[in-house]
Amino acid sequence: MSLGPTPYLVLAAALFSIGGIGVMVRRNVLVMFMCVELMLNAVNLTFVTFARTLDDIAGQALVFFVLVVAAAEVVVGLGIIVSIYRHRLGATADDLNALEG
Amino acid sequence: MIALFAADATVPDIITFGVGALLALAGAAGVVVSKNPVHAALSLVATLFGIAVLFIEQEAHFLAAVQVIVYAGAIVVLFLFVIMLLGVDRAEDNAKPDVFKAWRPFVVVMSLAVGGLVLALAKWDWEATGQKSVGGASSGARSNVDKLAESIFQQYLLPFEATSLLLVIAVVAAVILARRPNFEDELLEDSGEGTQVEVGSTGGVVQ
Numbered sequence: 001m002s003l004g005p006t007p008y009l010v011l012a013a014a015l016f017s018i019g020g021i022g023v024m025v026r027r028n029v030l031v032m033f034m035c036v037e038l039m040l041n042a043v044n045l046t047f048v049t050f051a052r053t054l055d056d057i058a059g060q061a062l063v064f065f066v067l068v069v070a071a072a073e074v075v076v077g078l079g080i081i082v083s084i085y086r087h088r089l090g091a092t093a094d095d096l097n098a099l100e101g
Numbered sequence: 102m103i104a105l106f107a108a109d110a111t112v113p114d115i116i117t118f119g120v121g122a123l124l125a126l127a128g129a130a131g132v133v134v135s136k137n138p139v140h141a142a143l144s145l146v147a148t149l150f151g152i153a154v155l156f157i158e159q160e161a162h163f164l165a166a167v168q169v170i171v172y173a174g175a176i177v178v179l180f181l182f183v184i185m186l187l188g189v190d191r192a193e194d195n196a197k198p199d200v201f202k203a204w205r206p207f208v209v210v211m212s213l214a215v216g217g218l219v220l221a222l223a224k225w226d227w228e229a230t231g232q233k234s235v236g237g238a239s240s241g242a243r244s245n246v247d248k249l250a251e252s253i254f255q256q257y258l259l260p261f262e263a264t265s266l267l268l269v270i271a272v273v274a275a276v277i278l279a280r281r282p283n284f285e286d287e288l289l290e291d292s293g294e295g296t297q298v299e300v301g302s303t304g305g306v307v308q
Binding site: 003004006007008009010011015016017018019020021022025026034035037038041044048049051052054055056057058059061065068069070072073074076078079081082083085 | 172209271
């Protein structure tokens, strides 16, 4: 319990960066979505770290809310992905250019 | 590297952090690198477990449990379910030219820049206000679940109720998005006589 906040924040920044790189370089929509989850988890880790460092339970309460919103987001996002795949088979992110001008 | 840790960090703390961090980073790398979406989802589980370990290390016991149950349990299973449902559990088609190849150096540079910025903020400016325990103390004699429940069900009761509304909306949206518009017609067309028998037998049960 006596570790300072720095290692946790460094790890969270690394996880967030890896997730961000994943969203940008991967083309499979599902894997991009997983990378978004990765970024959300990095932020959760930051919240918990600050909750401990600043001795404030509100940080953990906020992580709880992030979890709920992430669950809702996954449900809706996967619904959208399912309907995309249903309408055009084998859709990677590059192929989804119906809104392109 | 040793300077990263506080002076009074004990060896078990450092080992626990190291294991959790290694698990999380290896899983994250697996999500980004693996060609197969199923492998990516399983790597995501490793990351989520690693973060759960770090939650326990930081005395967020309830959140660690929820992390494993909701994230590693429900959300990853949902991902795997959709992967299997859509039949995309094969390697990505890399035969096509990758239009983003030229962007990749830019992507790496930008990610490193943002990561460095976050690191710099974490290193020098992490205590923005410095005020402690604004939303209630997280340390003390009572259990973590006790304090978290008090915070959520008293101080943040209205946001909590709002999340229930959000979840209902999400469920309805998922049903509407994933439903086939003319599913019942297709069912009748596809199965022909079988459907009629089924309808008849159902009627029999009702009577």
